Amino acid sequence: MSNAFNSIIVTGGAGFIGSNFVHWVVDNQPGVYVTVLDALTYAGNRENLNGIPENRMTFVHGNICDSELLEQLVPEADAIVHFAAESHNDNSIADPEPFIRTNVEGTYCLLEAARKHSVRFHHISTDEVYGDLALDDPARFTEDTPYHPSSPYSSTKASSDMLVRAWHRTYGVNATISNCSNNYGPRQHIEKFIPRQITNILCDIRPKLYGDGLNVRDWIHTEDHSSAVWAILTQGKAGETYLIGADGEKNNLEVLRSILSRMGKQPDDFDWVRDRPGHDRRYAIDSSKLRRELGWAPIHTNFDKGLDATIDWYSNNRDWWVSAKEAVEAKYAKQGQ
Secondary structure, three states, rough: OOOOOOOEEEOOOOOOOHHHHHHHHHHHHHHEEEEEOOOOOOOHHHHHHHOOOOOOOOEEEEEOOOOHHHHHEEEEEEEEEEOOOOOOOOHHOOOOHHHHHHHHHHHHHHHHHHHHHHHHEEEEEEEHHHHHOOOOOOOOEOOOOOOOOOOHHHHHHHHHHHHHHHHHHHHHEEEEEEOEEEOOOOOOOOOOHHHHHHHHHHOOOOEEEEEEOEEEEEEEEEEHHHHHHHHHHOOOOOOOOEEEEOOOOEEEEHHHHEEEOOOOOOOOEEEEOOOOOOOOEEOOOOHHHHHHHOOOOOOOOOOHHHHHHHHHHHHOOOHHHHHHHHHHHHHHHHHHO
């Protein structure tokens, strides 16, 4: 597969993993021009793209469901990298409708544009489409694991994955899919687990932990995710799925206590709150296909060092998150979380 991409569209490029990918491309692929298409919903932040030279990126404020807008942008691109999604489980439980619209209808609109203009398409998905694993199960998710989504969010991502596969098989769209474990790092919205705990401590708010805290997530630094996506975009085989992971399994209690320790707090300086409905117990990624076939490997293999850098980023960038903090905590307080 050719990797001669001069111009790519990144949907959701002002969000957390999308913006980190844009920065990674600009820093590591000097010949590539990026068009960011983002609706700037609550999780998108134009400031996430600060520092990128004007001659390397265009920002377009728009919706992936806007077919007329896509008709203006897609013919000029060599590839679409599709990050845009509603992605928060709690929000999907409270109101599934935006997840259906963005994750399903939006992916359909992009696939149709890619089909019409013969543009390479890479779809960013999640390991949550596979459901969860038992805590005592040694297995990990692979590309052959059956889909078993648990929440409205993960079911819409499963739906979008199936659309991508169908558009490849039926229409020959040059498409790949990646399913990834939990990203962490700079620019992540403070509603998410790691930045919420860090910013709570910075604001002298006691962190909160769902249920028994033993739910396991497979953590990967967002820079490693970005390099994996680029490897798949440029080297991946059309129609294939690749799982992205960095062997970073840790339960939520371990992660919270590590944050507390690193920020000078006692290991029990937090409050327990009632569990989330349908809370998945364990995610674990087997990324051996990606490593074996495309030669990719993570760089940020020391989770504690990655966590230190993430804490430093939120400590040094209060202006980026402080205005949203009160509203986020008020929402969770209303939910008893």
